[in-house]
Amino acid sequence: KAKAIAEEKILDYLVPKKSRRYGTLIEEEEESPAREKFREMLKNGQLDDKVVEIDVEEKVSAVVGGVVVPGLEDIESQLKELFSNLGPSKRKKRRLTVKEALKIIENEEAEKLIDMDEVQTLAVKRAENLGIVFIDEIDKVATRGSSRSGPDVSREGVQRDLLPIVEGTVVSTKYGPVKTDHILFIAAGAFHLAKPSDLIPELQGRFPIRVELKALTxxxxxxxxxxxxxxxxxxxxxxxxxxxxxxxxxxxxxxxxxxxxxxxxxxxxxxxxxxxxxxxxxxxxxxxxxxxxxxxxxxxxxxxxxxxxxxxxxxxxxxxxxxx
Structure with a gap:
């Protein structure tokens, strides 16, 4: 649907419609033969290299002074959502090939057709029921032997922080609360210096199935x-x-x-x-x-x-x- 709308907009730039004839609006079925011919050429890719000037939405970049600012993407999306409700978004003219313009307009139209609230609700639901979390390097937080001092104290703290998430809790995200009760957790580690038994007993109990992989030959x-x-x-x-x-x-x-x-x-x-x-x-x-x-x-x-x-x-x- 977005592609069809984008094609019509490109045709409007290439072959503008006559708005009135004898004071009345032209009916859709009275479309000019030239427009129909251009539509066929557009679908066949014959106009891909033709340059057109189109209006595109001006986007705020997450790059400041050539440096990507971490977390600015989230702020950008929130500001965009806020200002979109206050008035029309700022647009600018750009000269592009038909192929490039078609892609940009198609993306813009697709965004308009998507209900983001519904997407986020569905994403949270799928994460809760079908989600898989893989925790790699779990052996790095294992306390070695009976030692409970120095860095081993912080390692045990990390394990106790992981415990409620693996057991099942509600985690706050920017898309809303996510229950981890039905999420599958898989942990892996090399265990060269530590053993699986060096993990705290509560965490070991939350990973009941243990698989040992053979070394590569x-x-x-x-x-x-x-x-x-x-x-x-x-x-x-x-x-x-x-x-x-x-x-x-x-x-x-x-x-x-x-x-x-x-x-x-x-x-x-x-x-x-x-x-x-x-x-x-x-x-x-x-x-x-x-x-x-x-x-x-x-x-x-x-x-x-x-x-x-x-x-x-x-x-x-x-x-x-x-x-x-």
């Missing part, structure tokens, strides 16, 4: 390096290609990288697939730095090169911990 790392659309190896290839350098990873190099990632995760802190970032960065740091001088060349990364780049780091426990 060599085969998993190989898949992560090669299969995703934005896999790390593909990213490095694209990055080097911007400097005119062709980069190739052999199959044995990928296997070697995956093997090293698994070994380092077992010997030090297990940070999962993030280990691949540091390993590849170490392998590629010299090539990335010298990329402008390697234009037109082809670089082949094989298992031998991987061992040369990482050999000293892997054998030294301290270097492994702080570099990889």
């Amino acid at each position: 060599k085969d998993d790392f190989v898949k992560i390096l090669t299969e995703p659309k934005n896999a790390l190896i593909k990213q490095y290839k694209a990055l080097m290609s911007t400097e005119g350098v062709e980069l190739e990873f052999t199959e044995d190099a990928i296997q070697e990288i995956a093997q090293i990632a698994e070994e380092v995760n077992e010997r030090t802190e297990n940070i999962g697939a993030r280990r691949l970032h540091t390993i590849l960065e170490k392998i590629m740091e010299d090539f990335s730095f010298n990329a402008p001088d390697l234009k037109g060349q082809k670089i082949v990364i094989d298992s031998k090169l991987v061992r040369e780049k990482l050999g000293n780091v892997i054998t030294n426990e301290d270097l492994t911990r702080y570099i990889l």
Whole structure:
């Protein structure tokens, strides 16, 4: 519906209607053939590059002096709602292509058609009944062992603040009160230094189902390096290609990288697939730095090169911990 209204407004700019004929209003069915022809051209995209001057609503920017002010977006929306009731919104003329103008007008018309009160009511209702809250790094607020002093006191305080929300309470939001009784809460953590039992008993009881995930294996790392659309190896290839350098990873190099990632995760802190970032960065740091001088060349990364780049780091426990 908004699109249809936007098309009519664009046609008004391109082919203005004659308001009167012999002192009477023109009937809708008396629409000129030219307007009908322009409508067909508009739908076919033949007018997309044509420039028109339209009136658009002037919006207040949340950027002050080139800096985004946190929270200003909320104030902006509240002020916009307040002043919209006091009078017509300020508008300004802009020269745009038909394609751009159509999008802007369509968005403006869509906003007019949406009942925001109904949207907010529906959003709160869905959040209360279908909402899922994921709490990551929950192990960072666990008190280690029997210690209840120093930073562990504040960690326990955070847990006690989370407790009523997980149990079920009413949380005040700018869209109104939200009941958390039927919201699904999922918590996750690595628990390297702490254990799930280090959480306060009340909070443990609110997460009755416990699942332990297996550590990533060599085969998993190989898949992560090669299969995703934005896999790390593909990213490095694209990055080097911007400097005119062709980069190739052999199959044995990928296997070697995956093997090293698994070994380092077992010997030090297990940070999962993030280990691949540091390993590849170490392998590629010299090539990335010298990329402008390697234009037109082809670089082949094989298992031998991987061992040369990482050999000293892997054998030294301290270097492994702080570099990889």
